[in-house]
Amino acid sequence: MAELLRTHPLEGWSTRVERLPDTVRITVEPYVAMVDVRLGAVPAEASAALGVDLPTTPNTWVPAGTGRAVWFGPDEWLLTSTTEAPEELEARVRAAVVPLGGSATDVSAQRIGLRLTGARVRDVLAKGCSIDLHPRVFGRGSSAQTTLGQAGVVLLALSDAGDDHGVLVRSSLAGYLADWLLDAALEFTTTPAS
Amino acid sequence: MQLIACPWCGPREEVEFSYGGQAHVPYPDDPGALSDEEWAHYVFFRANPKGRFAERWKHSAGCRRWFNAIRDTATYRFERVYRLDDPKPVIP
Numbered sequence A: 001m002a003e004l005l006r007t008h009p010l011e012g013w014s015t016r017v018e019r020l021p022d023t024v025r026i027t028v029e030p031y032v033a034m035v036d037v038r039l040g041a042v043p044a045e046a047s048a049a050l051g052v053d054l055p056t057t058p059n060t061w062v063p064a065g066t067g068r069a070v071w072f073g074p075d076e077w078l079l080t081s082t083t084e085a086p087e088e089l090e091a092r093v094r095a096a097v098v099p100l101g102g103s104a105t106d107v108s109a110q111r112i113g114l115r116l117t118g119a120r121v122r123d124v125l126a127k128g129c130s131i132d133l134h135p136r137v138f139g140r141g142s143s144a145q146t147t148l149g150q151a152g153v154v155l156l157a158l159s160d161a162g163d164d165h166g167v168l169v170r171s172s173l174a175g176y177l178a179d180w181l182l183d184a185a186l187e188f189t190t191t192p193a194s
Numbered sequence B: 001m002q003l004i005a006c007p008w009c010g011p012r013e014e015v016e017f018s019y020g021g022q023a024h025v026p027y028p029d030d031p032g033a034l035s036d037e038e039w040a041h042y043v044f045f046r047a048n049p050k051g052r053f054a055e056r057w058k059h060s061a062g063c064r065r066w067f068n069a070i071r072d073t074a075t076y077r078f079e080r081v082y083r084l085d086d087p088k089p090v091i092p
């Protein structure tokens, strides 16, 4: 029987991504565990059991342990963890929210993460995203579910300077988005002599 | 491109939204008691005004929530948006 190998959808992009200058740095992040949480309201018990106050302000995220809690809707959040296995995270979150009438579903395989850093990343993102990403309105802690190029993404502001953004994209669209980002970053890339 | 104000996310480009038809069409109290004709009216028959119309919209590419909007079908202008649990505004 053939051995099934775990591969990252952007494995084939690493060389081209590494060639980008520091002003438009794209880093492919390793897999993290992600759980989609549905919960009608956020009672204090939920915060205590989860160890994080789920954000109730639309389009924001907060740090949650080693991961993040991202607002997805008035009754929906994405919880991530860089240290727990998907099944561990799902079991822990499920134990916290099911008694309160909520649900938790492992969605780790749905999206992969990219990190865009550098002084020109906002210019790159602006080519395919209509959200105002100026740090005045999209500082650290802001998030947005929107489209970038033609791909649905979750954008996370990771700095107050507008030079550090997390992008979550569906695995099947990751290759398309990586190609799109490389093309959008082209004008900020210096061509080597000869 | 027109911006539509999602009640949760604020103004976003129109392409992020999808249309859901006439709003405030109540589900029949006793579906089993409906005649075929009444059932057809509930499922298929919708108002088609020229002017302000209460409609369902969904922020498909964003928070994926349904909401209602008053839109002018002649100008395509969105006059207001409101949440599903808000009462139907009086349409002048």
Ligand SMILES: [Zn+2]
Residues within 6 Å of the ligand: B006, B007, B008, B009, B010, B059, B062, B063, B064, B065
């Ligand atoms: Zn929205």
